[in-house]
Amino acid sequence: MSNLIxxxxxxxxxxxxxxxxxxxxxxxxxxxxxxxxxxxxxVKRNIARFPEDFMFSLSRKEI
Structure with a gap:
């Protein structure tokens, strides 16, 4: 049984x-x-399972 977060x-x-x-x-x-x-x-192996806008990369300023 998994623990809840x-x-x-x-x-x-x-x-x-x-x-x-x-x-x-x-x-x-x-x-x-x-x-x-x-x-x-x-995620990369299963990229087809995610909507196109599911993720994005941050710019250096945003980090």
Missing amino acids: PVERIENKIYIIRGQKVMLDKDLAELYGVKTFVLNQA
Whole structure:
């Protein structure tokens, strides 16, 4: 059985960027208990499952 993550912990990882609520890959990876590159690799392998506007890359200024 999986452990539930407290809502507050998730809410603290949500940012407003470009007027959209987003979660950073590093934060999602942490919540899932995997390394960031593993999460990104899984997304790349399954890119067809995600809508085109599902994710975007941040500019250096936004980081």
